Amino acid sequence: MGEQANAGEMAEETPSQRVRDILDTGARLFAEKGYDATSMRDISNAAGVSKALLYHHFSSKDDIYARIAFSATQHLNAFVNARIPADGTAAEKLRAFMVSAAKFFSEHRSAWIAASNAFWSDPDQRLANLRIARRRQFENSLRDIIREGVASGEFNDIDPASAGRLILSGINWMHRWYDPDKELSAEEIADQYADILLSGIAKKQK
Amino acid sequence: MGEQANAGEMAEETPSQRVRDILDTGARLFAEKGYDATSMRDISNAAGVSKALLYHHFSSKDDIYARIAFSATQHLNAFVNARIPADGTAAEKLRAFMVSAAKFFSEHRSAWIAASNAFWSDPDQRLANLRIARRRQFENSLRDIIREGVASGEFNDIDPASAGRLILSGINWMHRWYDPDKELSAEEIADQYADILLSGIAKKQK
Structure with missing residues (x-):
């Protein structure tokens, strides 16, 4: 340097x-x-x-x-990565990713809402670029988990980019409706989402 | 009156x-x-x-x-309801709901982005209330489809509210990243999401 x-x-x-x-x-x-x-x-x-x-x-x-x-994304990657079990199954890693991301966002709720609203008009291009690079890194970690599950045969043959976007949509959209005073915590909601996404909505064919 | x-x-x-x-x-x-x-x-x-x-x-x-x-939500419910096959399976209805909602939003993309950004600070409370009532009606149609699938045994025993939120998150969040100039149309993306959500990410146990 x-x-x-x-x-x-x-x-x-x-x-x-x-x-x-x-x-x-x-x-x-x-x-x-x-x-x-x-x-x-x-x-x-x-x-x-x-x-x-x-x-x-x-x-x-x-x-x-x-x-x-x-600042809303500054410690996101370290926080989530520290909570992913290195020797877990892909499903365990996927669930840990979702639950810890939801926990992080709910703990930084005001910044999370502000950052989400700044999306279209971030006034500081340099900071915006760093923020976007971090979000990309975050999304890539998730795709890696999905890719791992597909490669090992634990997961169905799904597109990691598409599945990753769907998963992150669930987490990202929570800032619109999640109410910290209501019954379920952000982590519990993410855990429910993980159940639905992993098992699927349609009943398995016998 | x-x-x-x-x-x-x-x-x-x-x-x-x-x-x-x-x-x-x-x-x-x-x-x-x-x-x-x-x-x-x-x-x-x-x-x-x-x-x-x-x-x-x-x-x-x-x-x-x-x-x-x-105006972004004015014709949403009629548009989507007209595209749901009345005598289809719950899975077919769910997919039709997702694909037609994505089609509607992509056809009204500018208004969709503007409306999404107005969420936290809609200046006109009367119109905002009408808009929210319509969105609620939209969400209830989706929950009804899920409830129907659960009741008939076609779907797993999932919570219609939670599954509905996850599905709508995928559709709603698309305005952030969907690019009409890229390869996949909004309908094709929603169709991929429907595949993942219906079948699930984890491979079915033999």
């Missing part, structure tokens, strides 16, 4: 506690009120910092938004 | 061709540029109408947005 850190390294800098507090507050407000209805003043008030200090750390509301969207 | 039409009737008024053109233009711009980056001037320019005329039909950008989000 030369004098200039690459974008990946720069982005992995650990933010200060104050910056993290501001990002958490911003994520909560964006998720509750929507991006448009949230002002820099709202964020400074809710975070208990002056507008001057807020602008010291962030150039604009777009900047805060991009950082939240980025 | 009294003198006052109810909200449902009012909303079903047929818009003029000019209004529909403006809504189509707005949907395309919102989908391409994002809601924030699209101005009333952009819409009037792209639609080839004066700003005065635009404001004659719509009070604000929010108003246009709400109408697009609303």
Whole structure:
């Protein structure tokens, strides 16, 4: 590495506690009120910092938004990979992937909603590219599990890309309807989805 | 019915061709540029109408947005129900539901993206409520098909609500990644999803 850190390294800098507090507050407000209805003043008030200090750390509301969207995926891959049993069956790995991804997203619910909404108009292209690269890595881990199951004959001969998209759709769409105050946890919902996806809806032919 | 039409009737008024053109233009711009980056001037320019005329039909950008989000679901239920074979098996009905929903969404792709993005901050509560009622009706049709398959023993004993959510997640999330210029059509993708969901990922035990 030369004098200039690459974008990946720069982005992995650990933010200060104050910056993290501001990002958490911003994520909560964006998720509750929507991006448009949230002002820099709202964020400074809710975070208990002056507008001057807020602008010291962030150039604009777009900047805060991009950082939240980025941070939402920062630890996703490490979190999920650590929970996949290395010597499990492909079905066990697939279920662990789904349940841990749901757990991660529900634990970062505000950032998850904000990031999902930033999808079409992420204002910071550099952070957006890093975020997209991580999501691709995440999706590839899932395809690898499916490929492994197909190769060993444990799974039906399905297309890993198509099955992977269907599985991630279930996880990704949860932010639209999942209510943490309701009966089932995000992990339990993902576990139910895994049952349905693995066994199928149609009864097996005798 | 009294003198006052109810909200449902009012909303079903047929818009003029000019209004529909403006809504189509707005949907395309919102989908391409994002809601924030699209101005009333952009819409009037792209639609080839004066700003005065635009404001004659719509009070604000929010108003246009709400109408697009609303129109995206207006004919969904009729479209899908007309394509479900009344005397088919539950599996055939389920597949027809998925394929026709994907077809509907891909044919209204701009409005579909705009409506999906309006989810958290729909500015018009009356239209939003109608839209939500329609989506609920749509989801209930799907649950009925699943319930029918479970009752007849054609399907495994799955929870219709949970399976319905998983199926709709696959359809709904398509707006994020589906590219009409790529090889597979939206209907073909939904058909692949139906294969995976009906047969399951794990190979049947011999």
